[in-house]
Amino acid sequence: MAGTTLTTLADIIKTQYAPVVGEMINHSTPILDRIGKDYDSVQGKDFTIPLHYGRNEGIGARGEGSALPTAGNQSYKASVLPMRYQYGRFQITGQTIKATRNNEGAYRKAVRSEMEGLANDMCDSLSRQLFGDGSGILATCASASTTSITVDSTAKLRVGMPIDILVTATGATTAGVVGTTVASITSSTVFVVATAPATPASIGDTYSVYLAGSRNLEMMGLGGIVSATTTVQGLDVATYPWWIATVQGNSGTGRAISDTILQKALDTLTQNSNGKASAMYTTYGVRRAYQAILAAQKQFVNTMTLTGGFDTIAYNGLPIIPDKNAPTGKIFVVDESKLKFYRMSDNSGEDNGLFWLEEDGNMLKYVSGYDAYEAILCLYSNMGTTMRNAFVRIDDITEA
Numbered sequence: 001m002a003g004t005t006l007t008t009l010a011d012i013i014k015t016q017y018a019p020v021v022g023e024m025i026n027h028s029t030p031i032l033d034r035i036g037k038d039y040d041s042v043q044g045k046d047f048t049i050p051l052h053y054g055r056n057e058g059i060g061a062r063g064e065g066s067a068l069p070t071a072g073n074q075s076y077k078a079s080v081l082p083m084r085y086q087y088g089r090f091q092i093t094g095q096t097i098k099a100t101r102n103n104e105g106a107y108r109k110a111v112r113s114e115m116e117g118l119a120n121d122m123c124d125s126l127s128r129q130l131f132g133d134g135s136g137i138l139a140t141c142a143s144a145s146t147t148s149i150t151v152d153s154t155a156k157l158r159v160g161m162p163i164d165i166l167v168t169a170t171g172a173t174t175a176g177v178v179g180t181t182v183a184s185i186t187s188s189t190v191f192v193v194a195t196a197p198a199t200p201a202s203i204g205d206t207y208s209v210y211l212a213g214s215r216n217l218e219m220m221g222l223g224g225i226v227s228a229t230t231t232v233q234g235l236d237v238a239t240y241p242w243w244i245a246t247v248q249g250n251s252g253t254g255r256a257i258s259d260t261i262l263q264k265a266l267d268t269l270t271q272n273s274n275g276k277a278s279a280m281y282t283t284y285g286v287r288r289a290y291q292a293i294l295a296a297q298k299q300f301v302n303t304m305t306l307t308g309g310f311d312t313i314a315y316n317g318l319p320i321i322p323d324k325n326a327p328t329g330k331i332f333v334v335d336e337s338k339l340k341f342y343r344m345s346d347n348s349g350e351d352n353g354l355f356w357l358e359e360d361g362n363m364l365k366y367v368s369g370y371d372a373y374e375a376i377l378c379l380y381s382n383m384g385t386t387m388r389n390a391f392v393r394i395d396d397i398t399e400a
Helices: 006-028 031-032 094-099 106-128 261-271 284-296
Strands: 034-039 046-054 075-082 083-093 137-147 148-149 162-167 175-183 190-193 207-211 247-248 279-282 302-305 311-315 318-322 329-335 340-344 373-385 393-396
Touching: 006 106, 046 373, 075 190, 075 373, 083 094, 094 373, 106 261, 106 373, 137 162, 137 311, 247 261, 261 329, 261 393, 284 311, 284 318
Parallel strands: 034 340, 247 393, 279 318
Antiparallel strands: 046 075, 083 373, 137 148, 137 207, 148 190, 162 175, 162 207, 175 190, 279 329, 302 311, 311 318, 329 393, 340 373
């Protein structure tokens, strides 16, 4: 049997695992599975998205012999969605390659755990980002004592995760720390870092926790799009008041979910835009709370089967889709036809835009100074919208 070479190993990675990674991305991120994809709007390093915001006002009733209404026109505004770059890396030691050089099956087994682990972790990162606002904030700080950091929630943190603790407004290190790791998580609001911040006593709510090197470089998500304040696609709501989503809260006080609350959100979306709600994204706790209301009222629970094979409950024909990365106590009511996953074209042919970095012709690359090779999985993309007022966020829902 001919020996396995770096070329054949690279071919195995690409042909055997690229489609699998793409499939896992979709099944792990329902939003990406349900919204449109766009390869064609890339100009340079950004996506240009035209927005229709004004009607032709050249309309009016006139008497016989009167002058006709002044001609009008439709109003458009170009918005720009910046490209975001996602990367995943794994390494194979020279010893592993040598030991399996005459056994392709053994190599596949050795590399399978790395490939599937990388795919799962990239899926989890993308899913988290799709509910964020592009800032990359994992947690907001409250205080610190040496290496112990108190935050609003540790739900998005993992032991071993490389992080930065920075000033939220500017990204400055100041009293924080760059390039440390999460050493342990001791409660739902406290974790320990490997390297203490420069001045722990000065850490407060003006600081946030970020994945190392990722501040303001992550994909735009529902957290930014479905907002009444966030600047999205280069347009701020103060200058462009038509470029705003609706937020229906209860002044921070928790409240029980109800059909009335849900229907108000649907009505608001229809009244404010030309959109039509197609889904609601929320947490498992909010979905349980709604199920409990239906059970208490002895109402029939409508269910829907979504792409990927999992079932969920529905309200007024709309699926209520839970996601572990959705923020607590919130429901995003969206017109998915007004969302798009914009990504840069590549040579992989994969619908998700994932590709292996091989511009030099080599998929497995020598790691300088080490007896190892690595492969790099990439995604150049971002999520954007063509009609921001076709979204409503419901806040302050008590979970079950």
